[in-house]
Amino acid sequence: MGLTRHIKNSKNEFAQQTRTLRMVQSRVQSVDRALGLLWAVYRSPGSSLSELASTAELLPSTALRLLATLQRHDLIERDPQSRGYRIGPAAQVLAGGRDPDHQRISDALEPRLRILAERAREQATIGVIDGRSHVHIAYVDGAVTAGHAVILRPPETSRNSNLNATAIGKVLLAFAPPAQAETLIRQLSFDRTARRTITDPDELRRHLTVVRRNGYATSVNENSDDVRGIAAPLRDTTGEVVAALSINGPAGRFPRDRIRELVPLLCHAAEECSRLLGYRT
Template sequence: MGRLVPAVTRALDVLELFLDGDGTLTSPDITRKLQLPRTTVHELVTTLVARSYLVVVPGQPGRYRLGVRSYQLGSRYAEQLDLAAEGRRVAREVAGTCDETVHVAILENLDVIYIAKVDSTHAVRMVSAAGRRLPAHCTSVGKMLLAALPTDELNLRIDEAGELAAMTHNSITDPDELRAVLAETRRRGIAVEHRESNPDVSCVAAPVRDSSGRTVAALSISVPMIRWSQEREADLAELAVKGAEDLSTSLGYRVGPR
């Protein structure tokens, strides 16, 4: 790795300060936070303003916010992102850690569609495929995505669906039971499925968020019951959350401290 350029590093440090708080800072604020000389901060801010990375807040001389150039760079980055491609990348990393099948799915009405999948290397593993559609209420990814919906929208979708189909004897078919499970899922921040879409498989899932904080997908880890236990569930839940956070970060979401 080549040598870092101190001036560029400092300029980037200045820009990254604007990601916190209300997004506005004065030169003294920057000086205090970065512990830099006032003259250095003045030169950095002057240069960033000249290049439209910072602008003066209207009506507040001496206070700055991110400028249009910062927005343009962020927008170009967002345009280059592809949820499926990023999902496959993160799924490979998660599967490489636990050697179980990992899915990334999105919600469509009351179904989930798998947009990325990486298989376990075990001989006994979940059989599925990217592009497959399943009832959301029977899967951990589906429960996670349903739990993220506003209450009014969730109730409307459930009411319009009518009967909730069962895929196994463990599938939830009662709307009130589903609402209770989703409330618990929302509270915990993870979703669990015990043999509800496949009688031989259990899964755990976590939410994937975009730059606005909206849940746009879910990442799950699916495990045959011969390798499932309460202890394994806890470990996999933590791994699913980490993987979902990594994917969220790649989509522009700022993950807070855990």
């Protein structure tokens, strides 16, 4: 009786080990396939789902699931117009491939960015145009030191293609060379992501005229109903706008009177940052 029980337990243990081994092998296989897709995107940027699935010899449904995981971690991104895939900002950060000009701006302005964040008691960032999107190249969260309970997630690797909806995006569009701005506007998807998202190109063009006149942009229930922001342009020695300075915060801490209170602080900081970049009026 004892021998029978021992044999039965041994069989159960073996079966459990076999199942565990298969699970581990399946997970390793998924990692291997995902890395293969990442390399395929790197070698052929702009490839479609079907092209990547064919290259990796995977079913489209399997490839889509793995690509979605890579996209969730910002290792790849999908162009909203062509629907093709390309390497994402997180992969570029891991590879150490940061643009030297962006690094120069970040290094020069980080101390001033920290002062702005502490005075605003909110998140302060610097954003630049990268392809059809804007990316953050520097970030300080003054809400942490202010003891606020609600803290925005770090945006270091975040890429936002809603140039029509974010304060940074609207500043970069408004002060870009007209031909470049028009090209970018034609490429925007104008997806509605919040209650007041600008979804019409002509309305956006009119709005950008106001941004240029005011010297700053706001985003209130445009990119997100939960986060609001303001941004102002940063100029270099040539006088061209090379980046945008922003203050962002949760909607609950950013009513319109708070925005009006922070605009002078933001614009003054942007002027100081521009001087640090060599701009002279």
